[in-house]
Amino acid sequence: MPSQIWSPSAVGPVASRHLRLFALNGTADLGRDISRLLAHPLSAHEERDFEDGEHKVRPLDPVADADIYVIHSLHGGPDQSANDKLCRLLFFIGALKDAGARRVTAIAPYLCYARKDRRTKANDPVTTRYVAVLFEAIGCDAVVTLEVHNEAAFENAFRCRAVALTAAPLLIDAIKTAVGNEPLCVVSPDLGGGKRADLLREALETVLGRPVGKAFAEKHRSAGVVSGDLFVGDVADATCIIVDDLISTGGTLVRAARAARAHGARRILACVAYGLFMEGAETALADPAIDRIIATDAVPPFRLPAGPVRDKLDIVPAAPLLAEAIRRLHEDKPLTDLLVF
Incomplete structure (x- = not known):
């Protein structure tokens, strides 16, 4: 972990020479936020839907010899499926390359199919790799995403440049306002998330200037059934920060939270990059x-109705991190302190 942690307040305007920003309709709000932070306008494009379910996306501004960043989060809903969004993004990248773009980078904060990165049963698809092949085949020069499920699998799937940003700086900014001087402990809800939890814990120690404990809960999943009762770590009288890449149904986080409470935790914060909030x-x-619950808006909480869960949800803007990544990529500056590693 670098000695200095990047802060979301540090993002600044971009040197605009040959830069083009596009945000497809499914991610228009996030695109406008990024545009504002970079002090650079979004370029115009057209999206048309046809009666048979097909579509067309094309740039309306000149793109020849430009360095282009296309912002599109590939989560399902509320109006398009993940497959619809992926197809639109791929076709648009192809159109940009055909129109003479020098470099096209896909900014996909949520990358669909990134969780299916290995075979868990005989003849399973490794869908992460297939998606990578599609980006490469259409001529995409780089893919940027946020808090991938498995960064090694993500990097190995792509032959073009693959950038996995860490949500840690965004979450830490929110955690700082939620905790005082009480003892802190970062909890991984399973062994597989240990590296992610350690990254956040080390960054928290750097920012807060004091030790932060660590713990993990055991989890086994087979045929959709989750089991495991082991909990390791000293959480007595501590505020526990359970960190994961995403919330789907919430069962994993609740299991870890109950285990931490049973071992004496005083307060529980759940921190994730994405809140899918499925049924x-x-x-x-x-x-x-x-x-x-702390989550970024890389996936807006559109599935979550008003009620007790929405009341305890804090949404953190992802735009500052994504804008900073675009600025550094365009200016050929290092991304080291923004990466999952």
């Missing part, structure tokens, strides 16, 4: 074991 999440996350 069942509204019920599961209402569990009083979790006090607050």
Whole structure:
């Protein structure tokens, strides 16, 4: 972990020579936020839907010899499926390359199919790799995403440049306002997330200037059934920060929160890059074991209705991190302190 942690307040305007920013309709709000932070306008484009379900996307501004960044988060809903969004992004990248773009970078904060990065059963698809092949085949020069499920699998899947940003600086900024001087402990809800939890814990220690403990919960998943009762770590009287890449139904986080409470945790914050909030999440996350939930807006919480879970949800803007990554990529500056590593 670098000795200095990048802060979301540090983003500044970009040197605009040959730069073009596009935001497809499914991610227009995030695109406008990034545009504002970089003090650079979004370029115009057209999206047309046809009666048979096909579509067309084309740039309306000149793109020849430009360095282009296309912003499109590839989560399903509320109006398009993940497959629809992926197809639109790929076709648009192809159109940009055909129109003479010098370099095209896909900014996909949520990258669909990134969780299916290995075979867990005989003849399973390794869908992360297939998606990577599609980006490469269409001529994409780089893909930037946020808090991938497995960074090694993500990097190995791509032959073009693949950038996995860490959400840690965004989450830490929110954590700082939520905690005082009480003992802190970062908890991984499973062994596989240990590296992610350590990254956040080390960054927290740097920012807060004091030790932060660590713990993990055991989790086994087979045929959709989750089991495991082991909990390791001293969390007595501590505020526990359970960190994961995403919330789906919330069951994993609730299991870890209950285990931490059983071992004496005083308060529980759940921190994730993405809140998908699939069916069942509204019920599961209402569990009083979790006090607050912190998530970025890389996936807006459109599935979560007003109620007790929404009331304890804090949404953190992802735009500052993504804008900073675009600025550094365009200016050929290092990304080291923004990366999952």
